[in-house]
Amino acid sequence: xxxxxxxxxxxxKEKVVVEEIPKELRKKHLGxxxxxxxxxxxNVTPEVEPFDPENLLVIGTGFLTGLPCLGTGRTQISTKGxxxxxxxxxxxxxxxxxxxRYAGFDHLVIKGKxxxxxxxxxxxxxxxxxxxxxxxxxxxxxxxxxxxxxxGDERVESMVIGKAGExxxxxxxxxxxxxxAGGRGGTGAVMGSKNLKAIATRGTMDMHIHDVDKxxxxxxxxxxxxxxxxxxxxxxxxxxxxxxxVSYTTGFIGTMNWQYNTPGKEGEPLEAEYLQDYIVxxxxxxxxxxxxxxxxxxxxxxxxxxxxxxxxxxxxxxFGTLVGCYDWDLVIKGNDECNRWGVDNLSLGAIIxxxxxxxxxxxxxxxxxxFKLEWGDKNAVLELARMIVERxxxxxxxxxxxxxxxxxxxxxxxxxxxxxxxxPDLHTDERGIPSFALGIAxxxxxxxHLRSRPAIDLFQLPEEFLEKxxxxxxxxxxxxxxxxxxxxxWFELYFNIVDSLGVxxxxxxxxxxxxxxxDEYVPLLKYATGLDFTKEELIQIGERNYTMERLFNIINxxxxxxxxxxxxxxxxxxxxxxxxxxxxxxxxxKYEKMLMEYYAQHGWDENGVPKEETLKKLGxxxxxxxxPEVE
Amino acid sequence: MSEKYEARCLNCRKRFEVEKGAxxxxxNHCGSKWRISWVTPEQPKVQGxx
Amino acid sequence: MKTFLIDPDKCTGCRDCEMVCSLxxxxxxxxxxxxxxxxxxPLNGIELPAVCMQCEDPxxxxxxxxxxxxxxxxxxxxxxxxxxxxxxxxxxxxxxGGALIDPVTGKTIKCDLCGGDPMCxxxxxxxxxxxxxxxxxxxxxxRATLERYLxxxxxxxx
Ligand code: SF4
Ligand SMILES: [Zn+2]
Numbered sequence: 001x002x003x004x005x006x007x008x009x010x011x012x013k014e015k016v017v018v019e020e021i022p023k024e025l026r027k028k029h030l031g032x033x034x035x036x037x038x039x040x041x042x043n044v045t046p047e048v049e050p051f052d053p054e055n056l057l058v059i060g061t062g063f064l065t066g067l068p069c070l071g072t073g074r075t076q077i078s079t080k081g082x083x084x085x086x087x088x089x090x091x092x093x094x095x096x097x098x099x100x101r102y103a104g105f106d107h108l109v110i111k112g113k114x115x116x117x118x119x120x121x122x123x124x125x126x127x128x129x130x131x132x133x134x135x136x137x138x139x140x141x142x143x144x145x146x147x148x149x150x151x152g153d154e155r156v157e158s159m160v161i162g163k164a165g166e167x168x169x170x171x172x173x174x175x176x177x178x179x180x181a182g183g184r185g186g187t188g189a190v191m192g193s194k195n196l197k198a199i200a201t202r203g204t205m206d207m208h209i210h211d212v213d214k215x216x217x218x219x220x221x222x223x224x225x226x227x228x229x230x231x232x233x234x235x236x237x238x239x240x241x242x243x244x245x246v247s248y249t250t251g252f253i254g255t256m257n258w259q260y261n262t263p264g265k266e267g268e269p270l271e272a273e274y275l276q277d278y279i280v281x282x283x284x285x286x287x288x289x290x291x292x293x294x295x296x297x298x299x300x301x302x303x304x305x306x307x308x309x310x311x312x313x314x315x316x317x318x319f320g321t322l323v324g325c326y327d328w329d330l331v332i333k334g335n336d337e338c339n340r341w342g343v344d345n346l347s348l349g350a351i352i353x354x355x356x357x358x359x360x361x362x363x364x365x366x367x368x369x370x371f372k373l374e375w376g377d378k379n380a381v382l383e384l385a386r387m388i389v390e391r392x393x394x395x396x397x398x399x400x401x402x403x404x405x406x407x408x409x410x411x412x413x414x415x416x417x418x419x420x421x422x423x424p425d426l427h428t429d430e431r432g433i434p435s436f437a438l439g440i441a442x443x444x445x446x447x448x449h450l451r452s453r454p455a456i457d458l459f460q461l462p463e464e465f466l467e468k469x470x471x472x473x474x475x476x477x478x479x480x481x482x483x484x485x486x487x488x489x490w491f492e493l494y495f496n497i498v499d500s501l502g503v504x505x506x507x508x509x510x511x512x513x514x515x516x517x518x519d520e521y522v523p524l525l526k527y528a529t530g531l532d533f534t535k536e537e538l539i540q541i542g543e544r545n546y547t548m549e550r551l552f553n554i555i556n557x558x559x560x561x562x563x564x565x566x567x568x569x570x571x572x573x574x575x576x577x578x579x580x581x582x583x584x585x586x587x588x589x590k591y592e593k594m595l596m597e598y599y600a601q602h603g604w605d606e607n608g609v610p611k612e613e614t615l616k617k618l619g620x621x622x623x624x625x626x627x628p629e630v631e
Numbered sequence: 632m633s634e635k636y637e638a639r640c641l642n643c644r645k646r647f648e649v650e651k652g653a654x655x656x657x658x659n660h661c662g663s664k665w666r667i668s669w670v671t672p673e674q675p676k677v678q679g680x681x
Numbered sequence: 682m683k684t685f686l687i688d689p690d691k692c693t694g695c696r697d698c699e700m701v702c703s704l705x706x707x708x709x710x711x712x713x714x715x716x717x718x719x720x721x722x723p724l725n726g727i728e729l730p731a732v733c734m735q736c737e738d739p740x741x742x743x744x745x746x747x748x749x750x751x752x753x754x755x756x757x758x759x760x761x762x763x764x765x766x767x768x769x770x771x772x773x774x775x776x777x778g779g780a781l782i783d784p785v786t787g788k789t790i791k792c793d794l795c796g797g798d799p800m801c802x803x804x805x806x807x808x809x810x811x812x813x814x815x816x817x818x819x820x821x822x823x824r825a826t827l828e829r830y831l832x833x834x835x836x837x838x839x
Contacts, residue, residue, distance in 0.1 A: 066710060068700035068804055095696075102711060141724055154722060177723045204713035204784040212708050216701060220803060223697075227806060234670045242676075249641050249679050271679055273668045282807070283723065284693035287700065289806030291693040295726055307726060460644045578642055 001063065001208060001529035002026070004106040007127055008628050009120065011194055012053055012112030015630040016127045021106060026531065028619065031063035031106060033089065034500035034545035036078035039109050041548045042623045046555050050082040050186070051168065051193035053113035056627075059100070059159070059199065060107045062502015064528055066098035066207060066287065069219035070226065070516065071504025073098055073286035075159070077182040079190040082170040083347070083401045084421040086553040087444040090173070090187045091499050092159070093285040094180030096201065099157035103203025110194065111627060119158075119198040121151065124205055132197040136166060139340035140175040147200045158200040162342030164389045165192035169399040171347035171424070175339060178309040179293065180285065183344040184423070185445055210530035218527055222516055223289040231512035232290050236282065239292045240313035241272040246458075247428065248321070251577015252436075254427040255321045256375055257353035258418050258566075261429040261574045261581065262321075269326045270316055278332065283309060285504065292506055296332055303333045311335035317427020318349020323356055324375035334382060341389045350417075350424030351398050351405075352384050357416045363409065369394055421446035421553075421562045431569035432577075432584035433457070435484040438594055441565045442488065444549040452491040455511045457484070469513060479580070481590040485597030493542030497521070500545060544618040547602070547610050551620070560608040563595060638667060638675045649675040682756070685799075686818045687730055691809035694721045694728040698801035698810065705800045706790070713784050716792040717801045717810075730810050732801070733758065733779030733792040741771035741780055741791070757794040765789055 008017045021035070029035045036058040048054045060076045075097035081088015100106075104125040117132040135143050140162040148156045157176060164172035165188030172188030173181045182188070209215050226232050234242050247253040248270070251262040278298060284291035298306045311331050319325060319334035338345040358364040359373035366372055370393060373380050387395030397405045402417040402424065418425045423446020430436040435457045436449075443451035457478045466474040470490045474483045494517065498508045501521065509517045516524075518535040525533055533541075553559075565586060573585040596606060603614030610620075637646040643661040650656065653675070657664050668678040696719050699712035707714050717732040739758050742750045749764035750771065767789050771780040780791045792799075794812075802812045813821075 066700075068697040068704070068710075073695075102713070145724055204711065206707070206709035206711045206714075206785065208709055209704060212704055216704060216800070219701075223804070223806060230670075230674060233674055234676060237670050245676070245678055246641060249677065265680075268679060273678055280726075281690060281728075282693055283728065284695040286694075286696055288693070288695045289697060289804075291695065291807065293693075309723070458644065459639070580642070 001210065002531070004101075005104055005125075006107040006109060007105055009108060009110045009127065009129075010112045010630055011110065011114040011118065011129070011196065013630055014114075014129055016129075017628045017630055018127075019628070023531075026063065026529075028541065029545055030497070030500035030541055032060045032065070032074070032500040032502050033076040033078065033091070033496060034541065035107060036060040036076050036089075037087075037545060037548050037552065039107070039627075040078055040080065041552050043111075043625050043627045044080050044552075045623070046557075048080065050080050050085065050088065050190055053194070054111060055080050055190060055193075057110045057187065057190050057194060057196070058107065059110070061097040061101050062500060064524065065502035066101045067219060067528060068287050069222045069289070069524075070507045071285055071288035071290060072502045073288060074499075074502040074504060075100070075176075075182070076499055076502075077159075077174055077185070077187040079185060079187050080556070081186040081445070082168070082189050083186050083403075083423050084446045084553075084558065086421065086446075086556045086558045087549050088185030088187060088190065089445045089549075090182035090185040091450070092174065092176060092180050092182035093504065094157070094176035095286040096157045096159045096176040096180070097502060098286045099155075099203055100201045101203070101207055102205055103201045104205050108199070109627065110196065112194065114195040117195050117197050119147070119196065119200055122199065122201040122203075124203055135197045137163075139163065140342045141178065141340060143198055144177070147198060151200060151202065153202050156200050156202045158198050160198040160342070161188045161191050161196075162340055164341045164343035165189055166197075167389065167391050167399065168192050169343055169389055169391070170401040170404075171344040171351075173342045173344050175342045179312075179335075179339050181339070181342075181344070183346065184448060188342050209528055211527045215527040218523060222520060222524065225520070226507045226515055227289055229512045229514050231515070232507070235292045235506060236290055238272040238275070239294055241275050241311070241316060243313045244270055244316050245272050249578070251574060251581040252429045252432055253321050254317060254353075254418065254425075254429045256324050257322055257357040257416065258429060258568060259357065260576055261432070262576050263324070263326060264576055267321060267326050270320055270328065270331070275328060278328065280307065288504060288507075290504075290507060298329055298332055301329050303329055306333060306336060308332065308336040308339070310339070314346040314426060315349070318345045318352070319381055322349050322353035322427050323381050325378055325381065327378065330378045330381070334385065337382070337385065343389055346426055347401070347424040348385060348388060349427065350419070351388065351402065352381060354402065354413075354417050355384060355394075355398060358409065358413055361416070363413050364394075415567055418566045418568065419447050420565065421558055423447045425566070429574070430565060431572075431586050432574055432581045433478055434481045434586065434591070434594060435478065435487050437565040437569060437586055437591070438484060438488045438598060439491070441563050441595075442492070442598060444546070444553055450505060451495055452488050453510070454487045454491045456509070456513050457487065459513075461513060465513070469509070469517075479584070481587070481594045483597075485594045486601050489598055489601040492546050493539055494518075496542040496545045497538055500541070501525075540618070543602070544620060547614065547618055547620060550602075550604070550608075550610060554609060563608055564591075636673060636675050638665075638677050641665070641677050655681050682815045683812055684815050684818050685732060685734055686811045686813050686821060687732075688809050689729045691807040692719060692728040692730050693807055693809070694719060694723060695806075696721070697804040697806070698730065701800045701804045705795060707783075711785070714790070716781065716790055718778070718781070731778050732810070733775070734777055735792070735794065740774050740776070744770045744774050746770060753793070755794050755797040757797075758791065759793045760789060760791060762788070
């Protein structure tokens with residue numbers, strides 16, 4: 001697992017430089033997300049705009065990507081993102097990352113812009129820049145099929161963009177297979193801006209494991225530990241839609257664009273159990289024993305005959321509660337369209353539902369849109385989605401995200417836009433759950449649930465248990481603000497490590513306190529790579545990696561004033577839900593204290609800027625460009 | 632195999648006992664009434680309000 | 682007597698089997714060197730594990746010009762590398778794709794049942810591949826067939 005390679009690709013100059021990843025960098029950043037941000041932090045200066053050729057698009061496999069355990073099929077894609085103009089970062093499942101490693105590379109650092117559409121072909125230690133004009137315009141499925149055909153190997157794995165990426169929709173994804181998405185950071189748009197349609201890879205090279213016998217035994221033990229949890233059993237059967245049952249029953253699911261926190265009884269048709277009727281088969285990312293994915297088929301109705309994969313919980317908001325539709329058919333159909341377009345369904349849904357509320361409030365009219373946006377109108381949802389991806393009429397405006405669209409629609413409209421740093425929020429309604437609210441507010445890629453969400457906060461676990469896990473006294477009460485700054489801090493570092501190792505978050509201490517975490521990663525790293533890390537060292541790597549992302553945001557103008565959840569969460573109380581959820585909203589003073597507790601825990605000052613002594617302790621220096629210059 | 636099946640109550644967030652195969656169950660801690668689905672024949676979960 | 686029982690409907694395409702197979706036999710991770718292969722095409726909805734079924738009357742043993750394939754105490758058809766010359770006759774003739782070529786060494790490789798306790802089976806979390814007594818296998822196959830039959834009958838009536 002050591003002596004692995006990074007390739008620096010300059011698309012403008014059509015040059016590739018390959019280097020070995022030094023062991024010291026592994027010790028400091030591991031791989032995946034950590035190492036990606038090491039390259040960006042050092043090479044992307046603030047004046048570089050997301051779509052400038054000088055921006056980097058970095059693809060990184062986790063340090064443990066490609067192992068037969070813990071769903072290590074994951075890849076991190078990082079860039080300066082168009083939505084937030086700061087950290088644009090995405091983590092993708094599937095099989096692309098492992099294949100890239102078997103092709104001899106762990107990281108691809110891509111800059112420049114090709115003169116015409118190209119794709120990269122990465123094969124057993126070689127990288128070729130190939131013409132892709134004939135692929136431009138194809139959807140993500142067609143592109144991948146064409147690549148397999150043209151390369152002549154059905155084991156080719158590709159990371160591609162669709163219409164959304166080509167059109168530089170600010171929340172475009174990169175995609176692998178049907179539903180594996182590098183979403184949330186606008187990485188697909190940056191890829192499109194570089195005229196890079198795809199990266200195709202195939203490898204038959206060995207990956208070395210330090211201690212094979214111990215590793216095999218431990219990998220099996222890890223898988224068993226995960227599979228023995230109730231969480232994994234539920235996820236195996238229902239996939240992430242399982243979360244819907246909890247959120248709509250309790251009342252923390254954005255409904256009709258966060259006007260309500262649950263649809264109540266009306267939302268019953270979307271309960272996870274009803275998805276069972278559509279499931280043909282369960283599928284998994286490479287190296288995963290849980291298989292949270294579904295292959296589904298719509299048997300009846302207007303979309304009859306559609307076979308696809310997914311949908312995830314995200315889609316149940318986007319084409320579900322957020323727009324007042326409660327129909328699995330639409331969720332599945334919409335999900336398939338999004339995957340073909342290569343667009344972040346979550347951001348797309350939040351922007352669509354925003355437009356619907358603006359229409360309800362007569363800020364947008366039928367004349368602006370071209371048709372009515374009435375809650376529950378399936379066709380209006382699908383049509384507006386298409387227009388955004390195709391950048392047609394008002395869609396062109398919405399494709400640039402809330403912040404830029406509001407410049408034209410009117411700044412008042414931003415109150416109804418549920419976002420942080422310009423990044424649309426998942427359809428969770430965080431106003432009743434302080435730790436969740438802090439998490440979306442401080443997340444380096446803007447509002448997001450996968451950067452720190454302490455989902456276990458909702459379980460009200462015993463405080464002794466939490467103290468053992470987190471290392472600090474944490475209040476069991478999820479409505480509390482005190483100590484939750486520390487809880488979010490812990491999860492920020494922990495998820496950074498998970499992303500830097502390439503482990504699947506669903507097999508970590510995310511929704512289940514009994515899944516493997518640091519204590520298990522230490523031996524796993526030892527057996528796989530031969531490197532010794534202590535738990536404390538891993539936590540420090542998490543802090544180092546996280547702080548570099550924070551610094552990148554700060555030099556790009558994202559400081560304390562951007563560390564707040566949406567204003568609406570402070571002003572309007574929850575209208576529905578279980579008694580303990582109804583009427584809840586965020587308290588400004590308490591939030592402020594929680595934020596300060598959080599900064600202090602990171603070693604940042606009261607403006608959220610990392611202190612000198614913190615940087616020194618972590619060994620973070622000023623950015624030093626190190627992209628090899630090629631002639 | 633013990634004959635005890637438990638689900639987590641969404642109201643009080645404690646685990647409560649569910650009878651094998653039951654479609655409806657009441658939390659013995661807080662009295663909430665839930666519709667139940669079964670992830671496996673041994674593992675019940677709250678599906679939604681009854 | 683034991684046999685592999687493979688159920689493609691349960692295969693998720695995770696390829697833990699391939700990874701652990703290469704690790705166990707070649708001491709490296711490299712699915713291309715695995716004895717078991719998942720024919721996988723998610724874009725068209727296909728996951729199909731394929732491995733040597735350890736035939737009763739194996740064609741590979743029959744056709745090998747240097748008699749390099751022998752039957753061990755577990756019934757595995759095993760390649761004796763002191764004899765194998767890598768002529769690929771078994772690769773071409775095996776109707777199940779059980780014999781393969783290692784892309785790194787060029788050697789012919791095939792499943793040897795890991796000495797009686799196949800690693801792929803141990804790592805398959807959905808039991809898409811199992812190594813079971815033939816009587817158990819027969820029973821399960823019969824049952825699955827009957828269930829399909831009954832299902833068809835029910836559909837016909839409904
Ligand atoms: S749990 Fe789901 S997302 Fe995670 S590795 Fe498995 S299939 Fe992929
Ligand atoms: Zn209860």
